[in-house]
Amino acid sequence: MRAEPRERLDPRAKRLWRLEGAITSVFLLIPTLGAFLLLDRVVDAAALLSALPWLVWALLVVLITVISPDLRWRRWRYEITDREVDLQRGLLYVTRTLVPSRASSTWTLSRDRSNAGRDSRPWSSTQRRDRTEYPRSQPREPTRCATALPR
Numbered sequence: 001m002r003a004e005p006r007e008r009l010d011p012r013a014k015r016l017w018r019l020e021g022a023i024t025s026v027f028l029l030i031p032t033l034g035a036f037l038l039l040d041r042v043v044d045a046a047a048l049l050s051a052l053p054w055l056v057w058a059l060l061v062v063l064i065t066v067i068s069p070d071l072r073w074r075r076w077r078y079e080i081t082d083r084e085v086d087l088q089r090g091l092l093y094v095t096r097t098l099v100p101s102r103a104s105s106t107w108t109l110s111r112d113r114s115n116a117g118r119d120s121r122p123w124s125s126t127q128r129r130d131r132t133e134y135p136r137s138q139p140r141e142p143t144r145c146a147t148a149l150p151r
Contacts, residue, residue, distance in 0.1 A: 002096075005079035005086045013076070014069040021064035025057070032057040 035053035039045045071091055079086040085099040 002086075005077040005088050007078050007080075009073060009076045009078070011073065014073050017069035017072055018065050021061075021068065024064055025061040028057055028060060 032053045036050060039053065040050040068091070072089075075088070075090055075094065077088045082101060084101055087095075087097040087099070089095055089097075
């Protein structure tokens with residue numbers, strides 16, 4: 001197993017996540033208000049039961065604007081090497097993503113004659129012998145349409 005990436009995100013990322021949480025909490029007001037009106041007007045529930053949607057909303061606001069950004073910042077890590085970019089993130093499930101860098105992701109097709117008969121893949125991208133390079137296509141000039149489109 002690889003070691004954990006060394007670099008952390010800038011602490012200003014927590015501010016962005018808090019702002020994102022505040023905007024999300026505004027949109028959570030709509031179902032909260034609907035649940036309150038349903039319990040208060042339609043069902044005619046007790047005052048304590050009618051206040052339940054507001055308590056749930058307040059707990060969610062604290063969770064997504066105060067607690068979650070700090071936890072996310074502690075878990076987010078990255079490391080950039082000459083071979084790859086290593087990302088680690090997640091609260092409940094830790095996800096690790098390795099992104100190959102441009103230098104190590106150069107692919108050339110070569111005919112692998114040393115494995116003829118042993119391997120079902122006739123083309124290999126790992127060997128440098130007998131390589132075939134394909135020229136890049138040239139960008140074409142845009143052409144004008146001879147007929148005008150009806151409006």
